Amino acid sequence: MLLFYAPDIMGNTYVLSELESKHVLKVLRKGIGDVIFLTDGKGNMFHTRIIGTDVKACMVEVEHVERDYCPLPYQLHIAVAPTKNTDRLEWFAEKAVEIGISRISTIVCDNSERSMVKADRLQRVMVSAMKQSLRARLPQLDVNLSFTDILQEYKEPSVLKLIAYCGVSPVEKLPIKQVVKAGQPVVVLIGPEGDFSQQEFHTALRQGFIPVTLGDMRLRTETAAMYVCAAVSVVNQ
Amino acid sequence: MLLFYAPDIMGNTYVLSELESKHVLKVLRKGIGDVIFLTDGKGNMFHTRIIGTDVKACMVEVEHVERDYCPLPYQLHIAVAPTKNTDRLEWFAEKAVEIGISRISTIVCDNSERSMVKADRLQRVMVSAMKQSLRARLPQLDVNLSFTDILQEYKEPSVLKLIAYCGVSPVEKLPIKQVVKAGQPVVVLIGPEGDFSQQEFHTALRQGFIPVTLGDMRLRTETAAMYVCAAVSVVNQ
Numbered sequence: 001m002l003l004f005y006a007p008d009i010m011g012n013t014y015v016l017s018e019l020e021s022k023h024v025l026k027v028l029r030k031g032i033g034d035v036i037f038l039t040d041g042k043g044n045m046f047h048t049r050i051i052g053t054d055v056k057a058c059m060v061e062v063e064h065v066e067r068d069y070c071p072l073p074y075q076l077h078i079a080v081a082p083t084k085n086t087d088r089l090e091w092f093a094e095k096a097v098e099i100g101i102s103r104i105s106t107i108v109c110d111n112s113e114r115s116m117v118k119a120d121r122l123q124r125v126m127v128s129a130m131k132q133s134l135r136a137r138l139p140q141l142d143v144n145l146s147f148t149d150i151l152q153e154y155k156e157p158s159v160l161k162l163i164a165y166c167g168v169s170p171v172e173k174l175p176i177k178q179v180v181k182a183g184q185p186v187v188v189l190i191g192p193e194g195d196f197s198q199q200e201f202h203t204a205l206r207q208g209f210i211p212v213t214l215g216d217m218r219l220r221t222e223t224a225a226m227y228v229c230a231a232v233s234v235v236n237q
Numbered sequence: 238m239l240l241f242y243a244p245d246i247m248g249n250t251y252v253l254s255e256l257e258s259k260h261v262l263k264v265l266r267k268g269i270g271d272v273i274f275l276t277d278g279k280g281n282m283f284h285t286r287i288i289g290t291d292v293k294a295c296m297v298e299v300e301h302v303e304r305d306y307c308p309l310p311y312q313l314h315i316a317v318a319p320t321k322n323t324d325r326l327e328w329f330a331e332k333a334v335e336i337g338i339s340r341i342s343t344i345v346c347d348n349s350e351r352s353m354v355k356a357d358r359l360q361r362v363m364v365s366a367m368k369q370s371l372r373a374r375l376p377q378l379d380v381n382l383s384f385t386d387i388l389q390e391y392k393e394p395s396v397l398k399l400i401a402y403c404g405v406s407p408v409e410k411l412p413i414k415q416v417v418k419a420g421q422p423v424v425v426l427i428g429p430e431g432d433f434s435q436q437e438f439h440t441a442l443r444q445g446f447i448p449v450t451l452g453d454m455r456l457r458t459e460t461a462a463m464y465v466c467a468a469v470s471v472v473n474q
Contacts, residue, residue, distance in 0.1 A: 227467050
C-alpha cells in the first residue's frame with residue numbers, strides 16, 4: 001500500500017503535486033486505472049484511482065473515503081527542548097509519528113542549546129513518517145513556544161501533566177508507567193541536555209505538573225522524548 | 238561526570254589511548270590530580286586520578302573501583318535484521334545502549350535487504366553511547382548470524398523467546414507488554430522491512446518462539462527494535 005499526502009483535497013478529483021506525480025508515474029510506473037491512497041492528514045483515507053497521467057500533474061478520482069482511519073487510541077503531546085544537532089530532533093519527530101503522537105512542540109528553555117527551530121523541515125519529516133507508517137493523521141506541530149506558553153495552555157485538570165526532570169525534586173519522582181493511565185490525555189515536558197532550570201521545574205510543579213523519572217540512565221534529549229512516546233504507547237496497548 | 242573506555246584496564250595504573258589522552262588534556266584541559274572515570278565495559282567503574290600528562294599517553298592511577306556499577310535490572314537480547322541504510326541500524330544501537338540492552342545481534346534473513354554488517358563501526362557507536370549514558374557495561378555484539386544460529390542458541394525454557402511478526406499467524410499475537418515479565422530474560426527477533434518469511438516464522442514457532450505485535454502501526458525495522466527495547470525497559474521499571 002502506498003500513501004500520498006493531499007492536505008488540500010476537496011471534491012471528487014485531485015491533482016497530485018509535481019513531485020508526487022513524478023513519483024507515482026515515473027518511479028512506481030503507475031497508470032490509468034491504478035489505485036493509490038491519499039490522506040489529508042486529518043484522519044481521512046481516500047481510496048483513489050488514476051484518471052490522468054500528466055507526469056507533472058497526475059489526476060486521481062476519489063472512489064471511497066474512510067473517515068477516522070486507524071485513530072490513535074490516546075492523546076499525547078510532547079513538548080521538547082530542541083537538540084543542538086537538528087538531526088536528532090528530526091529523528092525524534094520521525095519516530096514519534098511512526099509510534100503515535102498527537103502533538104509535538106519545541107520549547108525555549110533557560111538551558112536551551114538551540115532555541116529556534118524551522119517548522120517546515122520538521123513538518124516534512126513528519127509528513128514523510130506519516131506516509132511511511134500508513135497513518136492518516138498528521139500530528140500538530142508548533143515550534144519555538146516559550147516554557148510559560150506551555151504551562152499557560154494546560155489549566156484543565158483532565159490532562160495528565162508530566163515533567164521529566166533529572167535534578168532533585170521535593171516530591172517523589174515516579175516511573176512514567178506508574179502515572180500514565182490508558183486513555184487519559186497526557187502532556188510531557190522534556191528538557192534540554194542541561195535539564196530544566198530549577199526555576200522552570202518549580203514553576204511547573206506549582207502549575208500542577210507531576211515530576212516523573214525515565215529510569216536511572218542518562219538519556220539524551222531526543223532519546224528521552226522517544227522513550228516517553230514508546231512508554232505511553234505501551235501503556236495504551 | 239566524564240567517562241572513558243578502558244577495555245584492557247588491569248592493575249593500578251592505566252594509560253589512555255592517544256585519542257582519549259588528547260581529549261582529556263587538550264579539549265577538557267584536565268591536569269595532574271584531576272579525577273576522571275574509566276570503565277572496562279564489564280560492569281566496573283574506576284575512579285582514577287591523572288598522574289601523567291603526556292598528551293599522547295595520559296596516565297591515571299586507580300583510586301577506587303565500583304564493581305557491578307548500576308546493573309541493568311533485566312536481560313534483553315535483540316536480534317535484528319540490518320536495515321538497508323546503515324545509519325538506521327547504528328541509530329538503533331545507540332538508543333538501545335542508552336535505554337538498556339544486554340546483547341545486540343544482526344541476523345541474515347530470507348528477505349534481508351542487507352546481510353553483512355561491519356562489527357567495528359557498530360561497536361564504536363555502542364562504546365560512545367555507553368560513555369554518554371554513563372553505563373559501565375558494553376552490551377555483547379555479534380553480527381551476521383544466520384536465523385538458524387539464533388534459534389539453535391535458545392533451547393533453554395528460562396528465556397522468554399519472542400518474534401515480532403506483521404503477517405498472519407496461526408496463534409494469536411499478543412501485545413509485547415502482556416508477555417514480557419519484569420526480571421525474566423527475553424530475546425526478541427525483529428525482521429527486515431519485508432518481514433520474516435513465512436518459513437522463518439513457522440520455524441521460530443516450532444522452536445517455541447511466541448509471536449508478538451507492537452501495535453497496528455507499520456514501523457520501520459529500527460523503530461520496531463527500539464520500541465521493543467523501550468517496552469522491556471518500561472515493564473521493568
